[in-house]
Amino acid sequence: MPITTPKDMFARAYAEGFAVGGFNVNNMEIIQGIMQAGTAEQSPLILQVSAGARRYAGQEYIIKLMEAGLAENDLPVCLHLDHGQNFEICKDVIDGGFSSVMIDGSHLPYEENIALTKQVVAYAHDHGVWVEAELGQLAGVEDDVDVEHSVYTDPDQAAEFVGRTGCDSLAIAIGTSHGAYKFAGEAKLDFDRLEKIAALLPGYPIVLHGASSVPQHFVEMANQYGAEIGGAKGVPENLLRKAAASAVCKINIDTDIRLAMTATIRKYLAEHPSHFDPRQYLTVARDAVRDMVAHKIRTVLGSSNKI
């Protein structure tokens, strides 16, 4: 199946109360693990590439790996730029064949965010490419952007922002954050705010960043085999399921992939001290990504059998 845009995925996700996973990809094993899970679950997928992933793997490699995955798996898959920082990066990946881009002007003053988003929307729509924008700020580290305190999205401003920019989906801040340390105390999301935004933008797809659940069995496994990841805490799966059943059509997951791979590789190497062939520990890491993503699709996103 050729690369698709999120349009039909999100229309169905909105109508049927599920969300599509926006999974961050950085190398072959991650792409293969996610694609295997998507095929096993017959789920649509969004594979997303950050600026860091482009620096690490190189855009050409990532695109070719994704194309290889698409040739082997008959699934609707969208290739998405995660946290595009400026117009040039967005243009570059649109010209390179991505079907969706995020322009992240959330760190800019409101009017500058609008102007930048409009510029990307004009170019992207000319090329049939979807645009995700962001309003409000998540706490934590977003690639090159480090936000110390979150600023929740204002519902009226969100509606105005969508109207003025013409962006196709909107990432909002309602309490999630990037990384493995999301909540010092009780995990909470501002569902009232989400409902207000959804009421002002009926039928419009909302995106949740920073939505890893930080599975404790991976944290414990990593720590048992030498890691020091104390106090890591994610968004509970029941809150994500509730969000997926609402206007949230895309849920971003990166940290859980990192944890699945790292915990599994640490365990494998500790239990097989004489092994040094990367294919051995990368095989179990890839399987861990596959199983974690399949679980996520089935029980959190609800996107199984929605292709």
Ligand code: G3H
């Ligand atoms: O939003 C951030 C994603 O987890 C990507 O992280 O920029 O380190 O690749 P990265």
Ligand code: 13P
């Ligand atoms: P996590 O750090 O919660 O996995 O969030 C990833 C993300 O939002 C990528 O844009």
Ligand code: ZN
């Ligand atoms: Zn993000």
